[in-house]
Amino acid sequence: MDENFNLTNEATAEELRNAGKYYLTTSGDDESLRSKGVSLLIKANTMGDREACHIVSRMILDGTLTVKNADPVEYALTNLLCLADSGDLQSRLFLNRYFSEKYEKSFGDIENPYKKDGMLVDFEGEEIKIDRSGILTPVDAVLTNEDGRNILTFYANICFLGDEEMENRYEYQSSVLDGFRKWAGKYEVFGGQELEVRVNITSEERVVDSIIVLAANKAVVDTWNEFAGVFGDTQKGEQLKNISAQRRSFAGIGFLKWSTTSVKLIYMQSRDGKFDDYETLSQTAKHEFGHVLGLGDLYDSPIDSYSGVEKGTYKELDNYLITDKLYHLAMCDNIGPVSNNDIEMVVLAFRENKQQLYQKVKKRDKISEALGKGN
Numbered sequence: 001m002d003e004n005f006n007l008t009n010e011a012t013a014e015e016l017r018n019a020g021k022y023y024l025t026t027s028g029d030d031e032s033l034r035s036k037g038v039s040l041l042i043k044a045n046t047m048g049d050r051e052a053c054h055i056v057s058r059m060i061l062d063g064t065l066t067v068k069n070a071d072p073v074e075y076a077l078t079n080l081l082c083l084a085d086s087g088d089l090q091s092r093l094f095l096n097r098y099f100s101e102k103y104e105k106s107f108g109d110i111e112n113p114y115k116k117d118g119m120l121v122d123f124e125g126e127e128i129k130i131d132r133s134g135i136l137t138p139v140d141a142v143l144t145n146e147d148g149r150n151i152l153t154f155y156a157n158i159c160f161l162g163d164e165e166m167e168n169r170y171e172y173q174s175s176v177l178d179g180f181r182k183w184a185g186k187y188e189v190f191g192g193q194e195l196e197v198r199v200n201i202t203s204e205e206r207v208v209d210s211i212i213v214l215a216a217n218k219a220v221v222d223t224w225n226e227f228a229g230v231f232g233d234t235q236k237g238e239q240l241k242n243i244s245a246q247r248r249s250f251a252g253i254g255f256l257k258w259s260t261t262s263v264k265l266i267y268m269q270s271r272d273g274k275f276d277d278y279e280t281l282s283q284t285a286k287h288e289f290g291h292v293l294g295l296g297d298l299y300d301s302p303i304d305s306y307s308g309v310e311k312g313t314y315k316e317l318d319n320y321l322i323t324d325k326l327y328h329l330a331m332c333d334n335i336g337p338v339s340n341n342d343i344e345m346v347v348l349a350f351r352e353n354k355q356q357l358y359q360k361v362k363k364r365d366k367i368s369e370a371l372g373k374g375n
């Protein structure tokens with residue numbers, strides 16, 4: 001029995017965790033109270049309590065709790081990754097920050113020798129100019145310099161199709177738009193140069209000069225499967241059928257090569273076809289928007305026709321490894337952050353009008369020049 005919490009042997013994981021948290025936060029200099037709190041949290045963790053698992057893992061990482069694991073850091077990160085994967089927002093935000101900081105530490109001191117106050121320059125010292133706008137570019141991109149600050153602004157009109165009958169249409173659309181806006185923010189590119197990215201979105205009902213976001217309702221899925229059938233048993237056909245069966249989203253680029261003027265179509269699927277998994281929808285939309293902005297996929301192991309990016313391939317990506325697997329960066333598996341390197345690649349995509357790849361699909365493909373140089 002416990003004097004404050006009445007913890008019996010039948011105490012639930014939640015009761016143990018709450019008591020543990022209480023002792024820990026009120027312990028002050030009292031070592032015995034602290035260790036009482038820790039052991040309650042550990043017990044709650046072994047009973048499968050997610051919040052306790054989060055707290056215990058964080059304590060291992062910041063060194064306030066020692067465990068006898070071969071690699072405690074790896075153990076704690078893997079725990080947090082499991083939590084993040086199963087939808088725990090707290091763990092995801094923590095991991096995003098953890099990896100971004102690790103990345104900053106390894107590349108924060110890379111200075112571009114050509115860097116000067118003013119215009120953005122590439123690693124060769126050449127000034128970067130981007131002005132892609134007009135009726136034929138579904139995403140307009142303009143790089144401006146305001147009082148020495150470089151700002152890359154994307155303007156896009158989003159045309160939603162296939163969601164007309166959807167009960168929760170408004171929530172669905174805003175989760176998709178939220179996902180697109182996750183690319184906005186402040187980044188450091190080409191050797192310590194600051195770049196602010198703005199995402200300016202409208203959603204007027206017009207197909208021309210828009211990014212088309214197609215919700216896979218039943219009619220769309222049927223058409224899709226028929227379409228996949230045309231490819232028969234070829235690799236492409238299998239790939240298309242898989243996308244439909246696994247309810248994966250993907251961004252079509254008009255079945256031609258990506259360019260600033262190619263058709264931008266995002267095909268959204270949802271769990272049970274309900275489109276109510278807003279968090280997943282916005283994370284997926286974030287990933288697909290990366291394709292729209294000219295990036296390829298980043299997979300850590302071979303999938304579809306991709307070769308995968310192994311540990312040690314690019315030093316930029318090694319900062320994001322857990323148990324030899326990449327943490328889910330935006331172009332890897334949706335839930336992770338957009339990295340400085342991603343933005344550097346987007347800049348190159350719009351400057352050179354050429355898709356930027358992390359891995360080869362065909363033999364003659366070229367990997368983005370942004371990789372392997374740091375930021």
Ligand SMILES: [Zn+2]
Nearest residue numbers: 287291296297
């Ligand atoms: Zn993708």
